[in-house]
Amino acid sequence: MTSTPLLSVRELRVTFDTGSGPVEAVKGVSFDVAAGETVAIVGESGSGKSTIASSINRLLAANGRISGGEIEFDGRDLVRATERQMIELRGSVIGFVPQDPMSNLNPVHRVGRQIQEALEVHGRARGADAHKQVIELLELVGIPEPERRFEQYPHEFSGGMRQRALIAMGLACRPALLIADEPTSALDVTVQRRILDQLDTLTAELGTAVVLITHDLALAAERADRVVVMFRGDIVEQGPAQQLLSAPQHEYTKQLLAAAPSLTTATITERIEPGTGEGPAELARLEGLGKKYRMRGGDDFWAARDVSFSIPRGRTVAVVGESGSGKSTTAKLMLGLETPSEGRVVMQGKDVATLKGRELLAFRRTVQPVFQNPFASLDPRYTVEESIVEPLRVHRVGSRDDRRRRMFDLLDRVALPAELADRLPHELSGGQRQRVAIARALALSPDLVVLDEAVSALDVLVQAQILDLLAELQRELGLSYLFISHDLAVVKMISHVVHVMRAGRIVESGTPAEIFDAPRDEYTRELLAAIPGAGLAV
CATH class of the missing domain: 3.40.50.300 (P-loop containing nucleotide triphosphate hydrolases)
Known part of the structure; x- marks a missing residue:
């Protein structure tokens, strides 16, 4: 890893204007991400994780604004960058996998064509070559029968398959930085492992940095080099993943670890022992x-x-x-x-x-x-x-x-x-x-x-x-x-x-x-x- 970070966030503040006045959602957050490094940002819902992801890409909601601090990516000032400059960066060198697969895929366009558009807009491939790359991406993220699925619309995909399509779109241009906002929350564990293995490969072979937004602490500890823990807009703790997992310092981090379910977690339902009666009606x-x-083509x-x-x-x-x-x-x-x-x-x-x-x-x-x-x-x-x-x-x-x-x-x-x-x-x-x-x-x-x-x-x-x-x-x-x-x-x-x-x-x-x-x-x-x-x- 290089000494100069690929992404540097310094004292970032984000404010949303609401009917009851301004609300500061991110309160002076600072962290770095090196080339080839995976940094996981964890915390409860509403802690500001996704707001940070949107700020880096300058895709905040209309009532949101960066009210302080700096975001520097590969020597570029993202806070002061023009919209045209951000359009050139988004998807090309800064990939993004959003949290909601249904509202982030166009319902009237075929899924494969939407992924292909990402390649064509950024000049990475066209025509038959772009089509071939999309098929490879669909296979990569575990979508079966990619040739047939290429022609389908989002409503013909399951929730997990729609999420996989978004991941394929985010990976299409092999970006230098991939921001993944809960990228596997809709996926079963086998596909999740395949996707995260691919992210690991990108990190190792291409030097791709990953900012992984997740509420899954086990996932963060297993896949990230460093973990940033957020609570109500502030970073309360950050450090190497294994160190933070084995010896958390902040009380909130300890609570997160205690609440994370695992196969050894005690059951919370009343178990009925066999042979103790006829059972419930x-x-x-x-x-x-x-x-x-009935699918198109009559199948x-x-x-x-x-x-x-x-x-x-x-x-x-x-x-x-x-x-x-x-x-x-x-x-x-x-x-x-x-x-x-x-x-x-x-x-x-x-x-x-x-x-x-x-x-x-x-x-x-x-x-x-x-x-x-x-x-x-x-x-x-x-x-x-x-x-x-x-x-x-x-x-x-x-x-x-x-x-x-x-x-x-x-x-x-x-x-x-x-x-x-x-x-x-x-x-x-x-x-x-x-x-x-x-x-x-x-x-x-x-x-x-x-x-x-x-x-x-x-x-x-x-x-x-x-x-x-x-x-x-x-x-x-x-x-x-x-x-x-x-x-x-x-x-x-x-x-x-x-x-x-x-x-x-x-x-x-x-x-x-x-x-x-x-x-x-x-x-x-x-x-x-x-x-x-x-x-x-x-």
């Missing part, structure tokens, strides 16, 4: 469930096939597997948002596909979703209060004052301050938005909550709070959960039964102890081996 059942999509694609399992009352059933394995399709079928091509969903003895009128409305009230993407699942025109109150209003539950009291109670339950009630989604961090989505799902006191990657966007402290909350609500209210996740450590903590999916089918089922301690299927063993931080000594 069945709430829902999936029978031979399958979903077929059929089975997103899920022959999926069968039951969801007992008061229990958590988890479905894990790679991105594109059929997990989210199974969730949509359970919610009645997709019609099965074969099989059926039975809820409290009734076939969901046959429900109409009042019966269908009652089903909607008893089954509530929390989706993977907190950016897309909230109406941008609704305040936090309006989003949470809406299901109560639609189902005519309580008076206006009753609904408002319920809203404040739910905000408190998901660890959000009451003053956020008047905020719009764009004024919240990603983790805060997801907590609003969880509060909204709980508003109607449903019997079953379908959680599709519901905690993947949350930092470890809030994640721990939400998981404890879910377990507490399950004990108090007898709630059932269908928990879709690629985070195996979280699944082990919270689930009673685990189903492992691959290519649309369930390949292994069992209790957490059976799945995690004695996996039978080779694919399950691959998933467990790919968990970040598994080999770290803490």
Whole structure:
């Protein structure tokens, strides 16, 4: 590494102008990144991590501004650079992988063409050569059948596949600096490992520096040379990754490490010992469930096939597997948002596909979703209060004052301050938005909550709070959960039964102890081996 840093941030301050006055989101932050170095910035949601990433690229929201300090990249002053100069740098020598895959891909353009555009705009390749490079990039980030996927639109990709497409776009020009804002939070562990191995290769072979924004401490410790810990806009601690992990100095860093889930973390659900009774009654059942999509060219694609399992009352059933394995399709079928091509969903003895009128409305009230993407699942025109109150209003539950009291109670339950009630989604961090989505799902006191990657966007402290909350609500209210996740450590903590999916089918089922301690299927063993931080000594 060179003595002169590639990126130098000095006393950076970032201020946002809000309706209640200016808010300083970053408060005098300083750090360096050398060529070929990976620096991870960790901290809770709202700590200023993503704001720093946006500042380096000069892509702050319209109400944000750099109010002090310096950012120097390879001898260039980025704070005073013109917009034209920044356009030349972005994508070409400063790559960026944003956090939200859905709002950062153009829905009316084919995915492959969007990646190819990055190569052409910066003069790296054109025509057939650019097309070939895009195919190689899609393969690199683990997207199957890249020639066919090149021609598809973002809505035809799973959430994890959209994230991989953004990573391919960020890597397209082989930048000198790659800013990756939660680049693998939507990815299963096997693809995550492949992507991060590639980032390591770039760092080693091309001298690419990486600024990795993440809430995954194990990931940061395993992959970064240095870790910067942020709390409420300030850096509270920074240093070599292994040193910071093994001997944290600041109390906040210690809290982050204590809250990070691992396969050795204690479970938080009530376990039922075998042979102690008949077990809980069945709430829902999936029978031979399958979903077929007709693709362009007339080919059929089975997103899920022959999926069968039951969801007992008061229990958590988890479905894990790679991105594109059929997990989210199974969730949509359970919610009645997709019609099965074969099989059926039975809820409290009734076939969901046959429900109409009042019966269908009652089903909607008893089954509530929390989706993977907190950016897309909230109406941008609704305040936090309006989003949470809406299901109560639609189902005519309580008076206006009753609904408002319920809203404040739910905000408190998901660890959000009451003053956020008047905020719009764009004024919240990603983790805060997801907590609003969880509060909204709980508003109607449903019997079953379908959680599709519901905690993947949350930092470890809030994640721990939400998981404890879910377990507490399950004990108090007898709630059932269908928990879709690629985070195996979280699944082990919270689930009673685990189903492992691959290519649309369930390949292994069992209790957490059976799945995690004695996996039978080779694919399950691959998933467990790919968990970040598994080999770290803490």
